[in-house]
Every structure is written in C-alpha cells, then in structure tokens.
Amino acid sequence: MELEFYGAAGCVTGSCHILRVSNKTILLDCGLYQGKDEKEIGNDGFNFDPKKVDYVILSHAHIDHSGRIPLLYKKGFKGQVFCTNATRDLCSAMLVDSGYIQEMEVEWKNKKRRRRGLDAIEPLYTANMARLSMYLFTGIPYGTTIEIFDGFKIRFRDSGHLLGSAFVELFIREEEKDEVKIVYTGDVGNVNIPIMRDPTILDYADYLIMETTYGNRLHDNLNSQLHRLTDIIKETFARGGNVIIPSFAVGRVQEILYELSKLRRNRELNNLMIFVDSPLAAESTRIFEKYSECFDEEAKRDFASGYNPLRFEGVIFTNSIEDSSKINKIQSGAVIISASGMCEAGRIKHHLKHNLWRKECSIVFVGYQAEGTLGGNILSGAKKVKIFGEEIAVNASIYDIEELSGHADRNGLIKWMESFSKKPEEIFLVHGEKEAAESFSNFAKEKGYNTKIMKSGDIIHINEGISRKKINSNSNLKNQLIKLLDSIDNIDEINKELLIGKIKDVIKKFR
Numbered sequence: 001m002e003l004e005f006y007g008a009a010g011c012v013t014g015s016c017h018i019l020r021v022s023n024k025t026i027l028l029d030c031g032l033y034q035g036k037d038e039k040e041i042g043n044d045g046f047n048f049d050p051k052k053v054d055y056v057i058l059s060h061a062h063i064d065h066s067g068r069i070p071l072l073y074k075k076g077f078k079g080q081v082f083c084t085n086a087t088r089d090l091c092s093a094m095l096v097d098s099g100y101i102q103e104m105e106v107e108w109k110n111k112k113r114r115r116r117g118l119d120a121i122e123p124l125y126t127a128n129m130a131r132l133s134m135y136l137f138t139g140i141p142y143g144t145t146i147e148i149f150d151g152f153k154i155r156f157r158d159s160g161h162l163l164g165s166a167f168v169e170l171f172i173r174e175e176e177k178d179e180v181k182i183v184y185t186g187d188v189g190n191v192n193i194p195i196m197r198d199p200t201i202l203d204y205a206d207y208l209i210m211e212t213t214y215g216n217r218l219h220d221n222l223n224s225q226l227h228r229l230t231d232i233i234k235e236t237f238a239r240g241g242n243v244i245i246p247s248f249a250v251g252r253v254q255e256i257l258y259e260l261s262k263l264r265r266n267r268e269l270n271n272l273m274i275f276v277d278s279p280l281a282a283e284s285t286r287i288f289e290k291y292s293e294c295f296d297e298e299a300k301r302d303f304a305s306g307y308n309p310l311r312f313e314g315v316i317f318t319n320s321i322e323d324s325s326k327i328n329k330i331q332s333g334a335v336i337i338s339a340s341g342m343c344e345a346g347r348i349k350h351h352l353k354h355n356l357w358r359k360e361c362s363i364v365f366v367g368y369q370a371e372g373t374l375g376g377n378i379l380s381g382a383k384k385v386k387i388f389g390e391e392i393a394v395n396a397s398i399y400d401i402e403e404l405s406g407h408a409d410r411n412g413l414i415k416w417m418e419s420f421s422k423k424p425e426e427i428f429l430v431h432g433e434k435e436a437a438e439s440f441s442n443f444a445k446e447k448g449y450n451t452k453i454m455k456s457g458d459i460i461h462i463n464e465g466i467s468r469k470k471i472n473s474n475s476n477l478k479n480q481l482i483k484l485l486d487s488i489d490n491i492d493e494i495n496k497e498l499l500i501g502k503i504k505d506v507i508k509k510f511r
C-alpha cells in the first residue's frame with residue numbers, strides 16, 4: 001500500500017492525498033487551491049489520470065477539500081465519492097456556487113482578453129458540471145462502517161469542524177497481512193464552537209494524516225470573544241451605526257446566528273435586526289436545519305423544544321438583489337452578515353461601501369483575512385480602500401474576532417492525539433504553512449510522537465514494521481470495544497465521558 005501526498009502538503013489549500021491499495025486508486029479529498037497557492041500551483045491539471053481514480057473519500061464540504069471534484073468529473077472520473085450525508089448536501093450547494101464563481105470570473109477575464117485580441121478561455125468547471133458531479137456522491141451516516149471493496153473499510157467520525165465534517169477511519173487489510181488503520185483528520189475542529197459537537201475521541205490510529213493549520217497558535221478563550229461581539233453591537237447601536245460582519249456563508253454564518261439568538265433570548269438586545277445577505281448562506285442554513293441531529297447538546301435541545309436558533313424573530317434572509325440593496329438605506333440598528341468572508345467578492349462589498357466611511361459603524365471580522373485581500377487591507381489599518389473603483393475612507397471601528405476559528409489550536413491537536421490508546425507509528429503532517437507545521441512537529445516530537453512534515457510528491461510505503469501482536473491476541477476484545485465506540489455517537493455527553501473512561505481502562509489492562 002502506498003500513500004502519496006499531493007495537495008495541501010506544505011500549504012493549507014488544495015487538500016488531496018492519494019492512497020493506492022489492491023490496485024485501486026483512492027483520493028482523500030480533492031480540494032481547490034486558493035489565494036497564493038492558486039497563483040503558484042494552479043487548479044487546472046492533476047498529476048494523475050482522473051479516469052483511473054476509483055474513489056474519492058471526502059472529509060468535509062469546504063471548497064479547499066472538495067472544490068476540484070467537479071473538475072475531476074469533467075476530466076473523466078466516473079467512480080464514487082463517499083462522505084457524510086450532511087457533507088453531500090452542503091456540497092450540492094457549495095460546489096454549484098463554486099461553479100458559478102468560476103463562470104463569472106472567466107466571463108470577466110474574457111471581456112479583457114477580447115479587448116486584447118486574445119482567445120476566450122473556459123471556466124475550470126461550470127455550475128452545471130458541479131451539479132452533474134453530485135450524482136457520484138454517496139452519503140454515509142457518522143459511525144457506520146462500510147466495506148468499499150474487499151479488505152477496505154471506512155468509517156466517518158464527527159471532527160467538529162463544520163456540519164458533516166469527519167475524521168476518516170480507513171481499515172485496510174491486504175492479502176495475508178494484518179489490518180492497518182489509517183486516520184485522515186481532514187480539518188480538526190475547535191472545542192466549544194457554537195452548534196458544533198467537539199471533535200470525536202478516537203481509539204487509535206496506526207498511521208495518522210494530520211492537519212496543522214494552527215499548529216503554532218493558541219486560541220483565546222472563545223466565551224470572552226463572544227462577549228466582545230455583544231459589546232461591539234451594543235456600542236455601535238448606541239452610536240447610531242450598523243454592524244457589518246463579513247463572513248463565510250457556510251458554518252460561520254450559522255454559528256454567529258446561534259450566538260445572536262442567545263442575545264435575543266436573554267433580552268440583552270431588543271429590536272435586533274439581523275440581515276443574512278447571501279443566497280448560499282440561506283441555502284446552507286436550510287441544510288443545517290435538516291441535520292440538527294448533528295448539533296451539540298445545547299443546540300439540539302433548542303431545536304427539540306421547537307425553537308429555531310437559526311431563524312428567530314428579527315432574522316431576515318435576503319435572496320434578491322433588490323432586497324439586498326434595500327438594506328443599504330438602513331442607517332442604524334442593523335447587523336448585516338454577508339459574504340464573501342475576505343470581502344473579495346459578493347454583496348459584502350456593497351455593504352462596506354455604504355458603511356465603512358461612517359464612523360458610527362463597526363466592521364467585525366470573524367475569519368482569516370489573507371494578505372492583499374480587501375478584508376486584509378482594512379484589518380491592517382488602511383485609511384482608504386478602493387471598492388468598485390471608488391475610494392472609500394475607513395472611518396468605521398474595525399474589530400477582529402478570528403478566534404471563532406473552526407480549527408483546533410496546537411494544544412487542541414495534541415490533546416486529541418493524546419486520547420488515543422497508543423501512539424501512532426507515524427504522523428504525517430499536512431495542511432499547514434511551513435512555520436505552523438514545523439512548530440507543531442517539534443512540539444509533538446518532544447512528547448514522543450513520530451512526526452513527518454509532508455511535501456507534495458512524497459510517497460510513503462505502508463505495509464510492514466508494525467508490531468500488531470497485542471491487538472491481534474485480543475481481537476475479540478478489540479471487536480467488543482469497537483462496538484462500544486460505535487454506540488458513543490448516540491448517547492449524551494455525561495454518559496459518553498463515562499463510557500470513554502471505561503473503554504480506556506479496559507484497553508490499558510491489555511496493553
């Protein structure tokens with residue numbers, strides 16, 4: 001068996017790793033390169049033949065993990081895509097949206113090309129191509145083990161990063177060899193994020209492919225950040241302004257709505273008007289509502305009681321351009337949540353144009369702002385920015401509460417690994433900038449972990465050298481434990497802790 005690191009190896013976008021086992025080719029994610037990675041690496045080609053890929057196993061719907069699946073399909077991939085049910089539904093909205101963006105970008109580029117006498121170029125893929133590629137998707141519930149082909153089983157466990165996001169457990173048995181378990185983390189979630197469950201504790205991994213986005217960072221306390229958001233809204237309204245929140249449409253919007261629903265319920269802010277001005281945010285909110293069984297206990301309780309914390313009094317989803325432009329007439333008392341998250345495209349630019357120059361307004365960033373983007377420029381203290389070719393003064397108060405991040409920080413990553421019953425043979429570090437991966441690698445090595453920072457093109461052969469005697473001699477016990485672990489997703493938090501404790505005690509005795 002062979003594991004080749006391809007995308008998001010040495011960077012944080014374009015997630016894609018290639019597993020070759022029993023003459024099958026399996027991709028773990030197939031994401032778009034974005035930002036500087038897109039410029040440096042490009043999204044056009046694959047270094048393998050898409051027609052020869054048998055399966056894609058998708059960790060979650062974020063475009064940097066899923067965004068090249070329609071391109072794979074366009075180039076001849078006819079296999080199956082396995083993911084959780086919620087990921088499949090989110091992809092049906094997000095990949096189509098990504099297709100529209102590709103079409104729009106190319107239309108704009110072609111206008112320029114025509115003026116220069118150059119031939120028109122094609123979009124990477126169209127919205128329709130994305131729609132067609134959805135026929136390849138098969139959704140699987142969390143915790144269900146399925147055998148994809150002889151000797152190759154997979155199971156998804158909640159990684160607490162986005163609705164539907166999963167750690168992928170791969171159980172692989174080749175010919176007469178012992179079973180090897182590889183875990184691919186996708187993105188590891190942060191603890192205590194609104195709506196999301198905390199990342200699932202796994203029992204073990206022989207080999208671990210692990211993300212390191214924030215491997216060199218420690219997050220602030222989330223609660224204090226959310227209190228800050230409340231204060232910002234109160235102060236801005238008292239000054240007679242609006243609060244503008246540029247946000248990614250899927251995940252972050254719903255988390256913010258959930259927090260704002262608490263303010264509303266606690267009567268901390270009356271007559272709160274919240275505009276969610278993004279068609280993708282509206283569609284993904286509907287998908288969140290469909291999968292309320294995947295929420296954490298608190299949000300699940302809210303839904304069970306008949307209260308919908310994503311669609312409460314005062315929340316207005318705007319779809320049409322006309323409704324969107326009506327918001328621009330509101331001078332005060334509105335929270336406007338709009339995409340894109342880094343202010344590079346979409347309706348957020350209109351809201352910034354109307355509010356950024358007003359000193360009574362506030363702009364609250366809730367996600368990563370890459371250097372050189374409009375969001376990045378505002379955050380780094382620019383006094384003036386250009387929006388639709390017009391120079392706009394930055395007079396509004398600017399805030400950054402990036403700590404709402406959906407990624408675990410260094411301690412979160414280590415704590416999650418430490419809950420395994422044994423250390424993995426090797427940990428392959430991916431999905432991190434050089435500094436983050438190196439810092440995390442050193443930190444983990446000090447704790448006795450065998451880590452390797454992977455580069456694109458690195459190939460690892462996995463099939464020998466694992467001491468598996470202990471696990472094999474206790475295979476019955478192992479099976480019982482796996483059954484217990486399977487039931488974890490269906491019990492409440494207190495009993496879950498107790499059950500995990502008991503399982504760990506049993507494992508210790510047999511190690």
Ligand SMILES: [Zn+2]
Binds near residue numbers: 187
């Ligand atoms: Zn992600």
